[in-house]
Amino acid sequence: MSWMEKGLRPMLAQTAPYPFDSEDHIFEIKWDGTRCLAFLSKKTRLQNRRLMNITYRYPELNGLYKAVNAKEAILDGELVVFSDGRPNFNLLQRRDHEESPQKIKQLSKIYPATFVAFDIVYLNGMILTERPLWERKQILKDIIKDSSLILVTDFIKKDGKRYFSLIREAGLEGVMAKEINSPYLFGKRSKYWLKIKTKGTMVCYVCGYTIGKGERERTFGALLLATQEDDVYLYRGRVGTGFTHERQIELLSLLRPLTCKRPPPLKNFEPFSLRIVWVRPKIRVLVEFKEITEKGHLRAPSFKGVVNG
Numbered sequence: 001m002s003w004m005e006k007g008l009r010p011m012l013a014q015t016a017p018y019p020f021d022s023e024d025h026i027f028e029i030k031w032d033g034t035r036c037l038a039f040l041s042k043k044t045r046l047q048n049r050r051l052m053n054i055t056y057r058y059p060e061l062n063g064l065y066k067a068v069n070a071k072e073a074i075l076d077g078e079l080v081v082f083s084d085g086r087p088n089f090n091l092l093q094r095r096d097h098e099e100s101p102q103k104i105k106q107l108s109k110i111y112p113a114t115f116v117a118f119d120i121v122y123l124n125g126m127i128l129t130e131r132p133l134w135e136r137k138q139i140l141k142d143i144i145k146d147s148s149l150i151l152v153t154d155f156i157k158k159d160g161k162r163y164f165s166l167i168r169e170a171g172l173e174g175v176m177a178k179e180i181n182s183p184y185l186f187g188k189r190s191k192y193w194l195k196i197k198t199k200g201t202m203v204c205y206v207c208g209y210t211i212g213k214g215e216r217e218r219t220f221g222a223l224l225l226a227t228q229e230d231d232v233y234l235y236r237g238r239v240g241t242g243f244t245h246e247r248q249i250e251l252l253s254l255l256r257p258l259t260c261k262r263p264p265p266l267k268n269f270e271p272f273s274l275r276i277v278w279v280r281p282k283i284r285v286l287v288e289f290k291e292i293t294e295k296g297h298l299r300a301p302s303f304k305g306v307v308n309g
Contacts, residue, residue: 003072003074003122003127004039004041004045004072004074004122007047007051008037008047008051008074008121008186008187009049009051009186009187010035010037010049010076010186010187011076011119011184011185011186011187011188011190011192011193012187012188012189012190012193013176013189013190013193013194013195014189014190014191014193014194014195015194015195015196015197016177016194016195016196017196018196019160019161019163019164019165019175019177019196020160020161020177021158021159021160021161022158022160022177023157023158024179024180024181025157025158025160025177025178025179025180026133026134026137026155026156026157026177026178026180027155027156027157027159027160027163027164027175027176027177027178028118028153028154028155028156028175028176028178029153029154029167029172029173029175029176030167030172030173030174030175030176030195030196030197031077031078031080031087031116031153031173032078032080032087032089032092032172032173032291033078033079033080033081033087033089033092033116034048034054034078034079034092034096035048035049035077035078036048036049036054036076036077036078036079036115037074037075037076037077037121038064038073038074038075038076038077038115038117039074040064040065040068040070040072040073040074040075041065041071041072041073042065043062043065044061044062044063044064044065046058046061046079046115054096056101056104057095057096057098057104058079058095058108058113059104059105059108060108060109060112060113060149061079061113061115061149063149064115064147064149064150066145066147067144067145067147067149067150068143068144068145068150069142069143069144069145070123070124070143071124072122072123072124072125073120073122073123073124073143074120074121074122074123075115075117075119075120075121075140076117076118076119076120076121076184077115077116077117077118077119077153078115078116078118079092079095079113079114079115079116080092080113080114080115080116081095081111081112081113081114082114083111086170086171086172087172087173088111089291089299090293090294091111092111092113094107094111095107095108095111095113114148114149114150114151115149115150115151116150116151116152116153117140117144117150117151117152117153118140118152118153118176119133119136119137119140119184120136120139120140120143121136121184121186123139123143128184129183129184129185129186130183131183132180132181132182132183133178133179133180133181133182133183133184133192134180134181136184137155140152157180160175160177160196163175164196164198167198168198171198172198173197173198173290173291174195174196174197174198175195175196175198176193176194176195176196177193177194177195177196178192178193178194179192179193197290199288199289199290200288200289200290200291200292201286201287201288201289201304202227202236202286202287202289202298203227203284203285203286203287203307204225204226204227204236204284204285204287205225205226205227205228205233205281205282205283205284206223206224206225206251206255206279206281206283206284206285207224207225207226207233207235207263207264207266207278207279207281208223208224208263208276208277208278208279209221209222209223209224209252209255209276209277209279210222210224210238210240210274210275210276210277211274211275211276211277215245216248219245219248219249219251219252220248220251220252220255220277221240221274222238222239222240223238223239223240223251223285223303224237224238224263224276225237225238225239225285225287225298225301226264226266226281228281229267231265232264232265232266232267233264233265233266233267233281234266234267234268234296235266235267235268235269235296235297236287236296236297236298236301237297237298237301238301239285239287239298239301239302239303241301241302241303242288242302242303242304243303247303251283251306254283254306255277255279255283258279258280258282258283259277259278259279260278260279260280261278262278263276263278264280264281268295268296268297283306284306284307285303285304285305285306285307286303286304286305286306286307287301287302287303287304288301288302288304289301289302
């Protein structure tokens, strides 16, 4: 089987807890999109990290192979939908989950995707995975033509802390730190690549909790969150991560005396199948999250603690 027909798993990054400076690393934007390998020859094939062929979902990128000066190339990158010059993950999700050919065609015109390239692993019969990252970056830059379909991500050297501050101020997802001499390791999560995420925090009221299952049978599954907006509460979603078992027991002891039959007036709440125990919104918690969705819910929330006072 030729390399252009293979199913290849992309190289993955480990998580770094905080930004850093380093002479041995480059720093680039962590794009909020769908990870994708682009197989480009006389046609375009887009493959996600689960080895699924997702080319049909992005018909506007069928001509992506014309944007590279090569007979054959395999690029690593992210599919991103931009809105007002910024990545919009909510719009991308609409693209990712659509199966109707008619709606796919319509969405491709309304919310077109861009392939943001940051690495190259194969070029005209040459496997580039053992080449150092700085060399692969240069090869990638040299073969890309000017096209609205593709963007080659930029990077800086050394000044990771300052770069992270700029990315956080811009409201972007985070920063990738990559060793300049690192190889490309298919399917491996390696310390050669580090992701450093920017996150927001919000103080929310707990208005209920779901009944726990398995290891959480005696505590709870997730907390239902809301913020107060005038005379109603704006539902912010559920948080089910960030707890120790001891903290769950402590929270449950605070919530049980507040049990009530009905929730407070909740805006944007959509019923779901899990059993809910409603509580009066007296307990406030600090939650870290990735972003706020169009519905006002917190994406990827994590519990950080109880707010006193």
